[in-house]
Amino acid sequence: MAIIYTSQDQIEVYRFSLPAAILIPLIAVFLQAFLPLRLHFMSVFDLPLLVTIFFAVARRSPVSGLLTGALIGLLQDSLSHHPLGLYSIAKTVVGYGASSLGVKLDVENIGSRFLLTLVFYVVHEVVYFVVARALVGLTLQWSWLHELGSGFANAVLAVALFAVLDKFKQRA
């Protein structure tokens, strides 16, 4: 009979080199701004969100996760014409949640990465929707079908993207 150990000590914590920690989010924001111009369907993906989730679950530090989310969100906000803070708040929550969950779950396998991304994509959209409507007064439309479809697409992309980004992980 197999015995499964779930000690917190077995959870691996990773860190990233400074160039990777700076360039990966920057490239993600750049691609997010550039690719939809050429490939319109790419606008359904949220690459900065995927990078936020990846860093959060890899570092497994809630403070680091929320700060990473806040900074990436702020960068993304800066390229939109809306007030700064909409993406920043949403990604702060996601960064905190993903890193907190990363401590408790095995986030190395494909299934958990898929589900994690799907769930946090919806969380991100809900937080963005609430903040945009309640604080900024934007009129947004909410469609569960659209959000779940986009979440599914992002989750599929996340599985592939995380496998690539794993190359940049260094054991702490």
Next chain:
Amino acid sequence: MDTFLTRYRNVTILVIVLFLQVIGLAVQVRRSSDNESSRLIRVWAVSAVSPLERGIVGLQRGMANLWHNYIYLRGVRQENRDLKAEIERLRLEQVRFMDDAEQARRLQLLLGFKEQFISRTVAAQVIGASGSQQSQSVFLDKGSREGIAPDMAVVTADGIVGKVLRVFGGRPLESSVSEVLLINDQTSGVGAILERSRTQGVIHGSPSGDVVLDNIMADEDVKPGDVVLSSGGDQIFPKGLPVGTVASVSRGKGAFLHIRVRPAANLTRLEEVLVITQKQEREPSLTEKSVRAADILSRRLPSVPDQPEGSTIPGAPGATTPGATKTPVAGSPGASGAQGPVSAASVNNATPKEAGQKPGQNPAAKPPQAPAAHTTSSPNPPRADLTHQTDKPE
């Protein structure tokens, strides 16, 4: 207290960060203009991203030019023949439109109307977008250094695109960039008029990114396919520029119609645009060398050598009109055609195909119909008096 903070350190930091962000957001919303309060952060973000975008767009453009101009030349001869035939056909149309334009000008002069001319434009390349489905905006590779300022109109040969929202330039940016709010953003607003019924409304974006025409009463006669033009009422877009066509009409809230408009310019595939940096308003004169919409739009066609003397096209309605082909009459639109300023397409030496147009779908053939329609349907003959001068792109 220390124990509490130690125990709930992560949650405490989360709450503090969120609180600060909400306060920052509230401050920006409270202020009518958020440009200044958040400008530095935006400048940093744009300066971090735009050089990369500019480099890739430049590389992509160079590769495309290399391919299209030196390698892939298959079918060019046939295309050239087709384009020449198209030009001949359009020249005939131009003759007819010039007569209409002259008539409209005389009427305007009689009625004392003031005309709005676009006297200067800057051609710019789209290098990036906001990357958000909720924020319909794009970034151009030209900014304050090129004379671009907020609230300037941005158009393409097909129709209006949006207005300049912010401009960046100088330190710390090495190159200037401007942000354009597209007409399909929900915070945009463009004064519009239906060409057929002359009903005025407001164009703006919907949350889903569609373009809708608002403030049209339910008893108005609006049909799918109706052409929507800019009305000039917003003081940003000159009157008479193509906005789009009505895609669908349904009953909206209250006593208004919900009209979805298909934009004339392809907002999802923008590459090159014109920023209108200078407009002039003056009374029309029969002797001035003003440039009319029909002239400008016809000039967007690539130039071809003059026909041999004596060659006329049989059956052409204006074949004997000198201003149309060989000898332009002073003051007539055709007079300034040869030496006159150039439009975006001709500045870039772009064939209609390169400018995103198919040979048979050149927009030059469409908008000039407006003056003719107006002179018969309305005493007020609005039309687009377009570019006088276009700054050359880099």
